Amino acid sequence: xxxxxxxxxxRRLLDQLFxxxxxxxxxxxxxxxxxxxxxxxxLPAVTPKSLTTCLRRxxxxxxxxxxxxxxxxxxxxxxxxxxxxTLEEPLQAxxxxxVDHLDVVETARSHYDERRSPEERSTRTS
Amino acid sequence: xxxxxxxxxxRRLLDQLFxxxxxxxxxxxxxxxxxxxxxxxxLPAVTPKSLTTCLRRxxxxxxxxxxxxxxxxxxxxxxxxxxxxTLEEPLQAxxxxxVDHLDVVETARSHYDERRSPEERSTRTS
DNA sequence: CCGTATCCAGAATGATACTG
DNA sequence: CAGTATCATTCTGGATACGG
Numbered sequence: 001x002x003x004x005x006x007x008x009x010x011r012r013l014l015d016q017l018f019x020x021x022x023x024x025x026x027x028x029x030x031x032x033x034x035x036x037x038x039x040x041x042x043l044p045a046v047t048p049k050s051l052t053t054c055l056r057r058x059x060x061x062x063x064x065x066x067x068x069x070x071x072x073x074x075x076x077x078x079x080x081x082x083x084x085x086t087l088e089e090p091l092q093a094x095x096x097x098x099v100d101h102l103d104v105v106e107t108a109r110s111h112y113d114e115r116r117s118p119e120e121r122s123t124r125t126s
Numbered sequence: 127x128x129x130x131x132x133x134x135x136x137r138r139l140l141d142q143l144f145x146x147x148x149x150x151x152x153x154x155x156x157x158x159x160x161x162x163x164x165x166x167x168x169l170p171a172v173t174p175k176s177l178t179t180c181l182r183r184x185x186x187x188x189x190x191x192x193x194x195x196x197x198x199x200x201x202x203x204x205x206x207x208x209x210x211x212t213l214e215e216p217l218q219a220x221x222x223x224x225v226d227h228l229d230v231v232e233t234a235r236s237h238y239d240e241r242r243s244p245e246e247r248s249t250r251t252s
Numbered sequence: 253c254c255g256t257a258t259c260c261a262g263a264a265t266g267a268t269a270c271t272g
Numbered sequence: 273c274a275g276t277a278t279c280a281t282t283c284t285g286g287a288t289a290c291g292g
Contacts, residue, residue: 002153004225006170013224013231018144020264027128036274044132047266048275062234073273074272083230090223093216098139099130104209105139108188146285162254173286174255199253200292 016061021046021054026080027095029064030088033079063087142187147172147180152206153221155190156214159205189213 004010016022021043028034028042039051046054055078058064063084069075080088130136142148147169154160154168165177172180181204184190189210195201206214 002150002221002225004228005150005221009228009232010224011171013228014149015146017224018149020141023140023144024128024131045137045266049267049277050265052275053264060235060238061231062238074275076274083227083234086227087223090216090219094220095128095131097213097216098136098143099128101209101212102130102135102139105187106135108209109186112186112188171286173288175257175287176285178255179285200255202254 013061016057019054019057021050022058023091023095025051025054025058026063026084026087026091029078029080029084030091033067033077036076036078039078058084139187142183145180145183147176148184149217149221151177151180151184152189152210152213152217155204155206155210156217159193159203162202162204165204184210 002010005014024043025039028039034042036048036051036055039055040046040048043051055064055066059066063081064078065081067077067079069077128136131140150169151165154165160168162174162177162181165181166172166174169177181190181192185192189207190204191207193203193205195203
């Protein structure tokens with residue numbers, strides 16, 4: 001079924017959707033339209049540069065649209081498109097899975113690390 | 127809802143799940159257990175190093191298990207765990223979305239690129 | 253067959269400062 | 273407010289060769 005994901009187009013879209021911020025940005029915009037600085041506050045660790053890159057990419061892929069409101073001072077609003085909205089459910093399901101299984105995964109990691117180094121109490125987290 | 131995804135644990139799990147190969151490896155293992163070289167054939171562009179890294183990570187996170195079959199020559203089998211299986215549905219939904227919307231996204235990209243450079247026929251694909 | 257070791261190029265990201 | 277520019281750094285991932 002996923003043969004298409006191995007050619008260049010498929011790989012690129014997959015990589016771009018699942019880059020460091022896209023999923024979280026999309027989720028934030030699914031809830032409601034947001035301004036640039038609102039997104040920055042919502043995603044504490046993102047730098048303006050990374051956020052711009054991410055938003056441009058989502059815009060280019062047709063998942064997000066950028067609206068310049070000609071107010072003073074300048075305001076810009078990002079909102080999910082209809083195409084982006086079709087991704088909402090799968091996206092939410094994946095994020096929910098991650099949140100719901102964080103502790104189980106953490107337990108699995110501990111077991112794995114202990115088995116690999118039974119004597120030393122390593123503090124590796126990578 | 128996704129507040130947990132902004133701390134270190136959540137971010138790391140998110141990044142590791144959505145690294146370059148994890149999703150495709152997981153999908154392959156959902157279908158059936160596979161040997162190392164089977165995975166390499168299934169994912170044409172992956173190098174042994176990248177595949178190893180990916181598999182170790184999935185194993186550490188408890189999503190995949192590694193079984194050494196003491197045959198001769200040595201055989202190793204990777205299979206999805208019960209925890210990994212709980213991710214199957216959300217995962218399939220996301221991959222299906224990508225496959226189903228590749229063409230729409232491609233169209234969106236063309237429009238975006240044309241609007242940004244109306245005169246020159248740029249061939250950018252990144 | 254199943255990886256690991258080493259080296260390295262390029263991408264992704266961050267820090268910081270600055271502009272319309 | 274909403275970014276861009278620049279520089280430094282980190283990190284991923286590929287190429288290649290070798291080891292258990």
